Amino acid sequence: MSEIERYIAPKKLDDALEALAGGPVTIVAGATDLTPQITGGKLSYKATLMNIQHIEGLNAVTKKGGTKKDGKIRIGALVTVSEIRGNHMLKNHAGILCQAADHFASEQIRNAATIGGNICNASPAGDMIIPFLALGASAELARWQDGSIETRSVPLDEFFTGPGRNMARDDELLTAVTFDVPPENSIGLFRKSGPRPALEISTVSMGISGELTEGTLKNVRVAFGAVGPTALRGKLTEAALEGKILNQEVIQAAALAARKDVSPIDDIRATKWYRTHLIGVFTEELLNNVCQN
C-alpha cells in the first residue's frame, strides 16, 4: 500500500475533473470493491485519493421523454445498487436492471456500491454490467478540457477492454450511464448462477432484452458475464433470434449459438466446460420464460 499524499472530496464536477487532469488519482465512491483490492494487494493508492460521493448531480435517476424513439433514461454514476433495486420507474421501464440489482451481493453492499463503480471495475462477472449491455446502454465520460467540461459517450459494448480495464482515460470520470427508454412491448430478463443466491461472484450470468410482437423477437440484445475477458454481447445468439418466431427450434438454435459466443476459462469458480454448458441452459431457460410471459 503506497502513501496517500492528498485527500479531496469535491462537491463540484469541475473541481473533480480538474484534479483528475492534474495527475494520478485514485477514485473512490462506495469503496466496496476498492478496499478489498487495496488490502488484497491488487491495487495501490495513487498520490491523490478523491472521494467522489459528494459531487452534486451524479446521484439521480431521470427519464426524459416517453417510450417512443426520443425517450432517454440516465442513471448517475453515484446511484447505488439499492436505489436501482427499489426504483419504480426502472421497474416499469427497465425491469432487467432491478432483477440484477435484486441478486447483487448483500443488502449492506447494495447500500454502498455504486453503478459507476461496478462498471468502471470492469469485472467480466460484474452483475450490473449485464443488464446495461442488454439495454444497449452507453457510458458518459467527462473530462476537463481548456477550462470547461467535455463529455463523450461510449457504447458499453465497446467500453470494456479486458479484465479490470476500460476505455476511460486517466483524466476522465464516468458520470452516468444512459440508454433509450425501451418500447412498451419490451421484455428483459436476467439470470445468474452461483452456489448461493447472495454474495456470489457469478459463475456465469446472462441478460436478454428485445421487443416481443406476436411471438416474434426484434431488436434482440443478449449479454453474457463471466465467460470471457470482459462481459460481452452474444452476437451469434442475437442473430439466431432476430426477427424469428420464438419456437422450440429457434430456442435450440439460439442455445447452440450462445455456446459459440462465449470463450470462458477454467478457474476457481467453474470449468470452461461447465460455463459453456450453463450458458446454453440459461439461454434456453430465459427464452422459455419469454415464451411463457
Add this chain to the structure above:
Amino acid sequence: MSVKINLDFTLNGRPVTIEVPAEMTVLNLLRDGLDLKGTKYACGEGECGACTIEVDGRTINSCLMMAADLQGRAVMTIEGMQEGHALHPMQQAFVDHGAVQCGFCMPGMIIQANYLVKQNPQLTREEMKRGLEGNICRCTGYTKVLDAVAAVVGLNENKGLEHG
C-alpha cells in the same frame, strides 16, 4: 504515513472530532481509534456482515467504508442501540429467543435486523432471510435469529393495533 484528515461526524448521537489517516477504514476507526469494540472484524472483505453499522440510516459493511467518508455523517453502532439501561427491543428479542451462541456475529446481525424492520415494519419471514443474506452466523443455524426478528415484527403489529 499517509496524509491525515480532520473528521467531524455524529456517533451514536454524540459529535466526534478526530484526525484519521486517509486510508483508514471505518471499522478500524471504531475499534482502534474510538475503542468501540462492539463492531466486529471477521472477514474484512464485506462477505460476513459482522462489522455492519448504520450510516445515515443505511446499513453498510464498516470494514469496506473509508473513515474519511464519515465527514458530516451520522453513525449508529451496536453501542448506540441500548436505551439507557434497557436493551433495545431487537437486542431483547435475540436474548429471549436464544438467537445468540458464540455471539460474534450478533452486533452486525442485530443492526441489520433492526434496519430491516425500520425499512418494512411488516417484514415477512422470507424478506427477513433475504435481508440477512449478508450476515453469516456459524453456530445458530439462523432459525432462532428469524424467530427473534419475527417477534419484533409481531410487537410492531400489536403496537399498530393499539394505536389504531
